[in-house]
Structures are given as C-alpha cells and as structure tokens.
Amino acid sequence: MHFCPAYPKPRKHKASALLMFFSARRSWLDALYERSYRMQMGEVHLPGLDLYMVNEPALVKRVMNEEAGQFPKSPLLGEALQPLLGESIFTTNGEQWQRQRDMMEPAFAQARLNVAFPLMRAATQDMMARLDALPDGGEHDVEVEMTHVTADIIFRTIFSVPMEGADARRIFEAFARFQAVAPRLLLPSVYGVRWLVWPWDAWRSRQAAREIRGLLEGLIRPRFDALRRGEATQHADILQSFMEAKDPASGNAFSFDELVDQVAMLFLAGHETSASALTWACHLLAHAPEVQERAHHEVEQVMGERAPELADMKAIALTRNVFRETLRLFPPVGFMARQAASACTLRKKPVREGATVVVAPWLIQRHRDLWAEPDAFNPDRFENDASRESLRQAYLPFGMGPRVCMGAAFALQEATLILACLLRRYRLQAVAGHEPQPVGRLTIRSANGVRLTLHRREGVAAW
C-alpha cells in the first residue's frame, strides 16, 4: 500500500466562474473540482478573460511544442514578475527570447554542470553542518533549510562565492519578501482583474525587487567592468558564461541591464522550484519509511562514508526516482500559461485571439485516465514498463518543447545530491497531527510548512 499525500479535496461540481475566482484567491488548487482531474479540456469565462485548461496529451504537445509559436508565453505572468525580472528569458517571446536562449544555453551544458558539482557539494556540506548543530531528534520546518541550501547553490554557481556576509543575507531576505507577496499579484493578473491587487502589495513587491536588483548590480558590476577592460579572470561560473556569450546574429554581448535581468531570473527560478520539490520529497519520505530505508541502504552501499562524487549521482537510482516521483505529485511549476497569438480551434471549439491557454502539470500528472494510482507515492513506477506510456505522454514537470526548463539537469543533480546526503545521515520522521496543506503560490508550497523530526543515524559520519 503506497502513501497518498493529502491535497485540497476537489469540489464535487464546477463552481460558477465568480465563486471559482474567489476560492482561487487563497490558492488556485482550491478552485479545482473532480472533473478537472478527468477532463480533456476545461474552460473558464469571465469578463475580459477566456481561459482554456488543456489536459489531453496530444493537445498539450500541440500547444507546448508543435505550435509553440502560435502559443507564446502569456504576458500576464510577466506583468507580476516584471519589477524583478525585467526582460528576462522566463517571460520574453519571439526573437528576443531565441537570442537569450542561444546565449544562455552554454552555461547549462554538461561540461559546466561537472564544474558546478564541487560547488553544489560544498553548499550541501555546509547544510549538513547546520543540521548537525541542531539538537538530535528535534522538530524542524524543512522548507527553511531547503530554501537556504538551494539559494546557496545557485549563488555559488552564478558568482563562485558562498552566500555569506551581509549583502548575500540581504538578497536572501529580500527574495523571501518578494516570494511572499508576488502570488498576490499573480492570480489577479492571470484572471484579468488587476484592480483587485492591493496597492500596498504592489508597492512591497516593487521595493523588494529594487533592493534585490541593487544588490545584484553591486556583485555583477566589478566583474563586468573588469572583463570590458580585458582583465583575465579565473571564474568558471554562470556569470562568466553569460558575460562571454555573443548574440549569434549580431555578435553583441548582453548589456549590463540584460545581465542583471537574467541573473535575477536565475536566482529565483533556480531556487524557488528546487526548494519546493525538495521540501515535498522530505514529506513523502517521512511518510514512506520502507522507501526511505531502501534509499538509505542504496546511498550507503554506493557512497559509504566518503564525500559524494559526481558518478554516484547516476548510481543511486532510487534516490533520483524519489525526486522524479515528487516532481510528479508536487510539480513546483503547477501550471504554465500561454496566449493564443491568433484565433484558432481547440478540440473543435473556436478560441479568440488573446485567449489564455493553460497547461497544468499538477492536473496532467494526477490525471485519472493517464496514470495508475495517480495519487500514490511510488518511485518504482519509473523502473516499471507499465508506466512507460504515462511517463512519455503525461509527465512534464520541466515543461516541454522549445521553452523546456534550461536548468532541468542542474536541478536533478543538486536534488539527488542533497537527498543522498540527508538520507545517509538522518532518519526523517513525520510529526503526529501535522498535515501539510499544498497551496499554489509562485510554486506549490505548504500553507502550514512541512514539519519533521530528524534523527541522526548511529555510526554514520557527516563526511
């Protein structure tokens, strides 16, 4: 019997569009109803908004891949994130996006990931030291530590320095403020009712964004100027790769402001998502002690007591599968929003130009007709022939098509490493009476945290 984590119970029937919007204000997961998990396509119509939710695999492929040009990214998401991300790759479209993608892709090639591994390991070692300093068997909200370690990893891989010191702490804190308030801007924007955004929230989001960008500029400026002066540099990090990148058509490099946009975006995309998934992975492992013991054993067999190596990450298949199954049940990017560039038809329905088309991994990856035991935590399904078709057509935690996540391999590498180190040294145990409540914010988070107790295992060194 596999563990089935709790999530908002879908309502029996579809609510009116207005009621749906008000239930979605706390979390869009609250607006879902039973048929959302069975349907091929759903629709919401409000004044100024036509929204189509597509679940059917062939249609998802058409929107995300085959006709990606006809369904560019919706500008609605970009609006809420603009003060922080400016014109970053996450929100741009067309030629501007293609140029950014071409220039940024080399930073995520396998060779670069190999170089990033020791930086990831050093950040994970610091995480283990922080955990070891806490009383054994104590209760923690694991989201706090998962946010810290993933922010530290992205900071080190961008700048080659650990996230320490006053400025780094200020960036971290300002990001936390931005992440807390951004969802309150996001949903009214997607529903086309921006007037519902509290001016106070909009102001707080702009303040946090301004502070983050100011601090990032302070870190980027000296290296940008040194490169322009032709001074040699020892760095093999993401910032270096971005600064050296040339537009294939014009031969131009990124301007200073464009660099700040891309770095701010990477910092957000690179840790908010991974932190969310790792937190849910800890929750699932704590409730599936049999899986946890098998994964612990596997890690011990492969890594013993020595420092983790890059090659180990491929050898610990169950740990990787735990993470992949977590991404199925709790996809950090719960939905992706596109816009119809011109009038078209979806499942024979006429769709007007400008309509919003949503692809939701949260629904597709729990779809009743596409998965066996859709709500069950079963990492072994990734080794199982019977799941091959489900995985091929209904598993897309990193998106699909030309806009697929650029950091997918990066995220898998860091998450496997962090989970392996945690599993080797600690036994994760659920706290009686505490049930995390998934909510759709910037990513899928728990409204009441994820509280666990961590028990050190006998005779296992911290390494």
Ligand code: HEM
């Ligand atoms: C578990 C962790 C992660 C998940 C689940 C995830 C998921 C996604 C998804 C679903 C998209 C596509 C969004 C869309 O099509 O609308 C995306 C885009 C992107 N992600 Fe990730 N991501 C993760 C980690 C990372 C990391 C660690 C990085 C960088 C270090 C990163 C960088 C990006 C970038 C740059 C894009 C934009 C690509 C483009 O539009 O061309 N992501 N991510």
